[in-house]
Amino acid sequence: MTLNLLIAPDFAPERFGGWHMLNALLQQRSGLRLHLLMPASAHEQAELLAAGQVDLVYANPFDAAELIRQRGFSAFARPVGKADEMLIAAQAGSALRRVEDLRPGCRVAMADHRDVKLIGLRLLEAADLHEPDLQWQLCDSHQAAARRLIKGEADVAFFLAETFHALSRLTRSQLQVVIESALHDITHVMLAHARVAEQVPTLCATLTGVDSSHSSDREVLEALGMPGGFEAMQAEDAEFMVDLMDTLLD
Amino acid sequence: MALPDMLPPAQPAQQHSLLHHDGTRRTVFCTDAEVAFPDGHLIVSRVDTAGLITHANDAFVEMSGYLREQLLGAPHHILRHPDMPRAAFADLWATVGAGRKWHGYVKNLRGDGACYWVYATVVPNVRQGVVAGYTSVRRKPSRAKVAEYTALYAQMRAAEPGAAA
Numbered sequence: 001m002t003l004n005l006l007i008a009p010d011f012a013p014e015r016f017g018g019w020h021m022l023n024a025l026l027q028q029r030s031g032l033r034l035h036l037l038m039p040a041s042a043h044e045q046a047e048l049l050a051a052g053q054v055d056l057v058y059a060n061p062f063d064a065a066e067l068i069r070q071r072g073f074s075a076f077a078r079p080v081g082k083a084d085e086m087l088i089a090a091q092a093g094s095a096l097r098r099v100e101d102l103r104p105g106c107r108v109a110m111a112d113h114r115d116v117k118l119i120g121l122r123l124l125e126a127a128d129l130h131e132p133d134l135q136w137q138l139c140d141s142h143q144a145a146a147r148r149l150i151k152g153e154a155d156v157a158f159f160l161a162e163t164f165h166a167l168s169r170l171t172r173s174q175l176q177v178v179i180e181s182a183l184h185d186i187t188h189v190m191l192a193h194a195r196v197a198e199q200v201p202t203l204c205a206t207l208t209g210v211d212s213s214h215s216s217d218r219e220v221l222e223a224l225g226m227p228g229g230f231e232a233m234q235a236e237d238a239e240f241m242v243d244l245m246d247t248l249l250d
Numbered sequence: 251m252a253l254p255d256m257l258p259p260a261q262p263a264q265q266h267s268l269l270h271h272d273g274t275r276r277t278v279f280c281t282d283a284e285v286a287f288p289d290g291h292l293i294v295s296r297v298d299t300a301g302l303i304t305h306a307n308d309a310f311v312e313m314s315g316y317l318r319e320q321l322l323g324a325p326h327h328i329l330r331h332p333d334m335p336r337a338a339f340a341d342l343w344a345t346v347g348a349g350r351k352w353h354g355y356v357k358n359l360r361g362d363g364a365c366y367w368v369y370a371t372v373v374p375n376v377r378q379g380v381v382a383g384y385t386s387v388r389r390k391p392s393r394a395k396v397a398e399y400t401a402l403y404a405q406m407r408a409a410e411p412g413a414a415a
Contacts, residue, residue, distance in 0.1 A: 098289075099289070100393075122389055123290065123390075125369065125389060125390065125391070125392065126287075126289075126389075126390040126391065126392050127392060128392040128394055128395070179289055179290050180290055181290045181291075182288075182290045182291045182309075183290075183291070183292050184307065184308075185292075185294060185307065236377075239375070239377065240296075240305075240375075240385070243373050243375055243385040244292075244294065244385060244387060246351065246373050247351070247371035247372075247373055247385065247386075247387035248371075248387070250351075250353070
């Protein structure tokens with residue numbers, strides 16, 4: 001039996017290899033056969049999930065809410081010390097230094113990333129700005145959003161904080177942070193569908209056993225950008241996060 | 251559960267006697283100080299079905315002006331500010347009690363007598379079809395909303411039975 005493992009398409013491009021390394025390691029240690037699915041977009045992810053062949057998902061928090069509450073998935077692990085935060089940046093030297101400096105009509109560049117957009121909109125409430133008040137510029141990637149900002153084609157850009165901090169030093173030197181979220185409680189989660197519940201204990205033990213104190217494991221975790229590895233997640237921990245996400249939807 | 255009265259702060263403060271929905275009374279003190287909501291943060295807490303605090307994140311503890319040990323197990327109205335109208339909390343409990351999400355602007359009283367404003371969302375925690383408690387998440391409100399609700403709540407307070415004419 002092969003389990004299909006889908007990875008949410010919001011990781012930084014340089015993490016692509018890390019997921020293949022982790023997949024190989026998990027198969028080798030657990031004896032389970034895993035087939036990695038790496039959709040290029042949220043749309044492609046939705047198509048794969050709708051086809052009903054996905055057994056395991058490394059899901060972003062907002063997708064996790066739907067997958068847990070409506071699609072029969074349960075959380076069993078999450079990355080350690082890797083909360084999903086977002087960041088709003090402006091061009092370096094811009095007069096936009098805090099959220100309250102933004103005005104209706106502001107041009108916002110961002111990649112197609114629902115979590116980032118939703119959390120960003122919550123942060124903009126402090127300036128009484130809501131989705132229709134802004135001019136949205138959808139970009140192919142966070143890097144493209146940064147370029148647009150640097151060229152002055154957008155006033156601010158929304159980023160996954162981790163991705164912003166991974167931008168080159170030269171790029172970051174041309175940008176300034178307006179606000180960075182510090183939500184702490186929201187993370188990606190590893191989910192399993194109920195039909196593969198029998199395999200979850202083995203998979204969870206293998207995944208949480210990947211330990212950065214071993215050099216070979218450390219290489220994999222560093223390639224993933226998750227030096228702390230994974231920890232087991234109880235159902236109630238996931239329910240708590242889903243409740244929290246629910247409060248952010250409107 | 252009766253909360254101990256607040257201790258008078260060092261700064262000049264107004265004294266109030268709050269009557270809570272559970273019939274308990276508490277003396278509180280309010281200064282003129284307002285503490286700014288921390289940018290980028292969420293204030294998160296959970297209560298059980300009796301309204302007693304079971305979880306408080308670090309931002310909640312820091313903004314409350316209390317120690318975590320003082321908050322856990324205490325009724326959530328430990329943060330009740332006398333400027334808040336009764337109808338706001340009645341609406342909150344009626345809404346979440348019916349299994350729905352509640353949003354509202356709330357002025358909270360810190361343990362040191364200062365206040366802080368939040369935009370609060372409360373959701374019921376439904377587990378196996380049963381409400382097991384409530385999660386409250388607070389976000390930073392705009393200053394325009396704070397001004398609007400300061401005026402509205404003052405009107406509502408003035409219209410409450412027993413309010414000074």
